[in-house]
Amino acid sequence: LAKTTQPISMDSYEGQEVNITCSHNNIATNDYITWYQQFPSQGPRFIIQGYKTKVTNEVASLFIPADRKSSTLSLPRVSLSDTAVYYCLTTFLYNQGGKLIFGQGTELSVKP
Amino acid sequence: NAGVTQTPKFRVLKTGQSMTLLCAQDMNHEYMYWYRQDPGMGLRLIHYSVGEGTTAKGEVPDGYNVSRLKKQNFLLGLESAAPSQTSVYFCASSYSGGDSNIQYFGAGTRLSVL
Numbered sequence: 001l002a003k004t005t006q007p008i009s010m011d012s013y014e015g016q017e018v019n020i021t022c023s024h025n026n027i028a029t030n031d032y033i034t035w036y037q038q039f040p041s042q043g044p045r046f047i048i049q050g051y052k053t054k055v056t057n058e059v060a061s062l063f064i065p066a067d068r069k070s071s072t073l074s075l076p077r078v079s080l081s082d083t084a085v086y087y088c089l090t091t092f093l094y095n096q097g098g099k100l101i102f103g104q105g106t107e108l109s110v111k112p
Numbered sequence: 113n114a115g116v117t118q119t120p121k122f123r124v125l126k127t128g129q130s131m132t133l134l135c136a137q138d139m140n141h142e143y144m145y146w147y148r149q150d151p152g153m154g155l156r157l158i159h160y161s162v163g164e165g166t167t168a169k170g171e172v173p174d175g176y177n178v179s180r181l182k183k184q185n186f187l188l189g190l191e192s193a194a195p196s197q198t199s200v201y202f203c204a205s206s207y208s209g210g211d212s213n214i215q216y217f218g219a220g221t222r223l224s225v226l
Contacts, residue, residue: 042219042220043202043220044217
């Protein structure tokens with residue numbers, strides 16, 4: 001079972017870089033690592049996905065070490081609007097018997 | 113292009129009543145999912161579908177039924193609602209369910225069972 005572990009909450013200030021690490025010790029060979037963002041009263045929204053090394057898009061960067069047992073979502077220069085819950089997910093639906101595990105997520109609070 | 117649309121947005125039921133939640137997607141996605149979200153529990157998969165006419169159980173399927181008669185629609189039914197089914201329900205869809213599964217979510221349905 002590909003279970004992920006993340007910190008429950010994090011605090012930051014505007015303009016800082018925020019790094020959220022996710023542990024996924026049982027990640028399968030075919031699994032990608034996907035991060036979602038969720039604002040209150042909204043559905044989760046895709047942020048970034050990667051398989052190995054580093055991926056960067058206009059919103060975030062994702063760092064994945066060689067053993068792939070963890071990954072780090074990096075949000076550069078956060079603003080108040082980045083206050084949200086962030087979920088790490090490793091996915092391969094059929095290998096997990098239909099258990100896509102989102103976990104509790106990390107509640108990020110950005111302060112002025 | 114509306115993405116994933118859920119109907120209704122809010123609903124209050126009495127114990128024992130039945131209802132159907134509708135999910136519609138206009139992205140021609142093969143895969144569709146129903147989740148429930150409870151405080152401190154994250155998102156838990158109820159049922160999913162890998163294509164028109166097929167459904168499968170997720171992590172917490174008891175008390176729910178689903179149907180995928182059309183590719184763009186995925187219905188979640190509660191035959192006899194219980195207070196334990198009070199939750200926020202999210203529908204999602206994806207192009208594939210394999211290695212690089214990226215899901216697109218609806219805005220959610222907030223259900224209260226009294």
